Amino acid sequence: MYRYDEFDAKFVKERVNQFKGQIARRISGELTEEEFKPLRLMNGLYLQLHAYMLRVAIPYGTLSGGQMRMLAHIARTYDRGYGHFTTRQNIQYNWPKLEDIPKALDDLASVEMHAIQTSGNCIRNVSTDHFAGASADEVADPRVYAEILRQWSTIHPEFTFLPRKFKICVIGSETDRAAMRMHDIGLLLKRNETGEIGFAVYVGGGLGRTPMISKLVNDFVSENDLIAYCEAILRVYNMYGRRDNKYKARIKILVHETGLDDLKKDIEEEFERIKDGVLSLPEESIRAIETYFADPDFEDLSKSDAAFEQRVASDRAFAVFAERNLHAHKKTGYASLTISLKPVGAPPGDATDKQMDVMADLAEKYAFDELRISHEQNVVLPHVKLADVPAIYDALVEAKLHSPNAGFITDMIVCPGLDYCALANARSIPVAQRLSERFENIERQKDIGELKLKISGCINACGHHHVGHIGILGVDKKGEELYQITLGGSGDENASVGKITGRGFSSDEIVDAIETVVDTYLDVRETPTEAFIETYRRVGDKPFKQALYS
Amino acid sequence: MKVISANHLHGGHVVFWSKQENWVTSIFEAEVFESGNAFDEAFAKAGLSEKGDIVGVYELDVRLEGTKPVPLKIRERIRVDGPSVPYGEGVVLNRFYAA
Numbered sequence: 001m002y003r004y005d006e007f008d009a010k011f012v013k014e015r016v017n018q019f020k021g022q023i024a025r026r027i028s029g030e031l032t033e034e035e036f037k038p039l040r041l042m043n044g045l046y047l048q049l050h051a052y053m054l055r056v057a058i059p060y061g062t063l064s065g066g067q068m069r070m071l072a073h074i075a076r077t078y079d080r081g082y083g084h085f086t087t088r089q090n091i092q093y094n095w096p097k098l099e100d101i102p103k104a105l106d107d108l109a110s111v112e113m114h115a116i117q118t119s120g121n122c123i124r125n126v127s128t129d130h131f132a133g134a135s136a137d138e139v140a141d142p143r144v145y146a147e148i149l150r151q152w153s154t155i156h157p158e159f160t161f162l163p164r165k166f167k168i169c170v171i172g173s174e175t176d177r178a179a180m181r182m183h184d185i186g187l188l189l190k191r192n193e194t195g196e197i198g199f200a201v202y203v204g205g206g207l208g209r210t211p212m213i214s215k216l217v218n219d220f221v222s223e224n225d226l227i228a229y230c231e232a233i234l235r236v237y238n239m240y241g242r243r244d245n246k247y248k249a250r251i252k253i254l255v256h257e258t259g260l261d262d263l264k265k266d267i268e269e270e271f272e273r274i275k276d277g278v279l280s281l282p283e284e285s286i287r288a289i290e291t292y293f294a295d296p297d298f299e300d301l302s303k304s305d306a307a308f309e310q311r312v313a314s315d316r317a318f319a320v321f322a323e324r325n326l327h328a329h330k331k332t333g334y335a336s337l338t339i340s341l342k343p344v345g346a347p348p349g350d351a352t353d354k355q356m357d358v359m360a361d362l363a364e365k366y367a368f369d370e371l372r373i374s375h376e377q378n379v380v381l382p383h384v385k386l387a388d389v390p391a392i393y394d395a396l397v398e399a400k401l402h403s404p405n406a407g408f409i410t411d412m413i414v415c416p417g418l419d420y421c422a423l424a425n426a427r428s429i430p431v432a433q434r435l436s437e438r439f440e441n442i443e444r445q446k447d448i449g450e451l452k453l454k455i456s457g458c459i460n461a462c463g464h465h466h467v468g469h470i471g472i473l474g475v476d477k478k479g480e481e482l483y484q485i486t487l488g489g490s491g492d493e494n495a496s497v498g499k500i501t502g503r504g505f506s507s508d509e510i511v512d513a514i515e516t517v518v519d520t521y522l523d524v525r526e527t528p529t530e531a532f533i534e535t536y537r538r539v540g541d542k543p544f545k546q547a548l549y550s
Numbered sequence: 551m552k553v554i555s556a557n558h559l560h561g562g563h564v565v566f567w568s569k570q571e572n573w574v575t576s577i578f579e580a581e582v583f584e585s586g587n588a589f590d591e592a593f594a595k596a597g598l599s600e601k602g603d604i605v606g607v608y609e610l611d612v613r614l615e616g617t618k619p620v621p622l623k624i625r626e627r628i629r630v631d632g633p634s635v636p637y638g639e640g641v642v643l644n645r646f647y648a649a
Contacts, residue, residue, distance in 0.1 A: 052562035082638035344645040400643040419633035442647040
């Protein structure tokens with residue numbers, strides 16, 4: 001994992017002290033709310049429906065046991081004993097008090113964490129594949145480049161007041177587990193014909209009220225040109241991105257209105273102007289960052305483990321968990337283990353302080369002191385021995401963190417919705433709770449197979465509903481919550497935006513409606529292994545609409 | 551009918567303008583206005599609190615249920631009553647995905 005150098009530590013300390021001063025000036029009345037608001041947002045502090053909300057950055061979703069334990073401490077000491085993991089691989093606290101924020105930020109800084117650039121019209125937390133560095137199918141570890149991008153983009157003076165927020169994702173394999181194509185800049189690591197590392201660069205993806213899939217702007221940008229090329233894109237966006245209408249200010253609108261060819265010309269011209277200068281990444285700097293993400297000391301293990309296999313054979317619940325929540329690892333005898341934060345009837349993505357402590361303990365004891373937060377709002381132990389999985393599972397059972405539903409219909413992405421968010425129009429969490437109860441039977445979930453269900457409480461689409469195989473969008477209709485269904489979205493390497501089925505459903509109707517969609521899929525799929533999205537792409541929306549509205 | 555609401559600067563919590571012309575945390579104690587001069591004057595006075603420790607003064611529509619002002623919009627009802635779902639340790643996990 002990356003560790004702060006002297007510069008990082010000094011910078012974060014100075015920034016915490018600066019924000020402490022700003023809070024003190026606000027409390028004393030020296031700063032008005034109008035003056036303070038942009039300052040607090042730059043430090044991840046929102047004022048939501050009931051309270052402040054503090055969003056803490058977890059760079060590319062990677063953290064240590066000690067850092068997770070600190071997140072638990074923050075939840076326990078300054079909040080109400082829990083936190084909410086987000087699709088940007090960050091964590092949010094829903095109840096901090098303004099005067100406690102300086103202490104919380106001091107505590108976070110003590111473990112090399114902060115809340116900088118988790119809000120505002122700047123470059124946000126760079127996201128990546130939660131199996132980075134562990135998956136067998138990657139060209140290289142994308143976290144190396146995510147860290148380089150983090151260093152470049154942190155308080156970049158030119159990009160602190162962009163037309164709108166800006167999100168970058170970098171992945172290392174063709175299989176997209178991070179919704180890369182839905183980002184302002186998406187970077188796919190690849191090798192060219194001579195074997196050199198570089199990136200396919202995509203621009204202009206995004207969700208929100210105008211969902212768009214990014215477009216390929218350059219098929220190969222070399223490793224050492226990564227920053228220069230991103231800088232060129234950001235400069236063109238900063239120059240030409242609309243500032244007259246916040247709903248049209250993202251780069252996706254610029255791509256759409258300008259046209260890819262013209263925009264690409266502008267980007268390439270700027271790139272030619274600045275390449276081979278100070279923004280070229282020196283080889284030694286890349287390799288130095290790479291050392292932070294070197295493999296841990298894996299043991300040479302056999303492909304199977306007797307104790308693991310015996311537990312699979314003798315314990316049905318464990319077998320279901322192992323089948324669903326373990327992901328193939330590049331090293332024989334190891335796996336990546338998903339800790340689902342989607343138990344029956346609970347708010348998706350939430351974990352209590354005690355559960356965070358348990359996950360920290362497990363990381364330290366079994367996973368080389370490393371955890372990941374996935375954009376699907378789960379926690380991952382990236383490197384565990386198969387032999388240790390039974391012990392980990394037992395600890396997860398004890399902590400009620402053993403939901404065996406990774407990738408199933410109940411493993412939903414869900415925004416906080418109207419229960420917390422000042423922007424929301426409808427509640428998301430209660431719908432998710434009822435859906436998890438309706439589809440509680442794990443054998444039924446197994447029969448349904450992989451199905452991505454995503455729920456947003458407003459058109460800002462924080463719950464990624466546009467790219468759900470089944471998406472649910474909560475809207476306000478004359479003061480009542482109404483839920484629209486979209487079908488056929490996907491955030492993976494075959495990205496697509498879902499289509500609205502028709503009129504919305506009331507809160508009382510929506511769970512039945514989703515069940516109707518699922519039952520229709522089960523009726524029309526060709527084989528039990530044809531996934532929902534495959535069936536949808538084969539048959540279209542007609543049978544689903546008929547079932548929903550006839 | 552209307553009440554005047556805001557958030558408290560320090561805690562961020564929801565507050566209401568009362569008949570005593572101060573900010574209280576219970577909507578039961580909020581002053582309920584019909585539209586008119588009395589409301590306009592109170593709103594102007596409440597707005598002065600933004601120079602102190604009150605943030606985002608605004609009005610919301612309510613109806614009376616007995617003596618309790620109940621917001622008309624669900625957003626405001628949740629804002630008054632808190633999240634409609636349990637959270638943290640309050641989430642009782644006694645059901646698990648069963649085979």
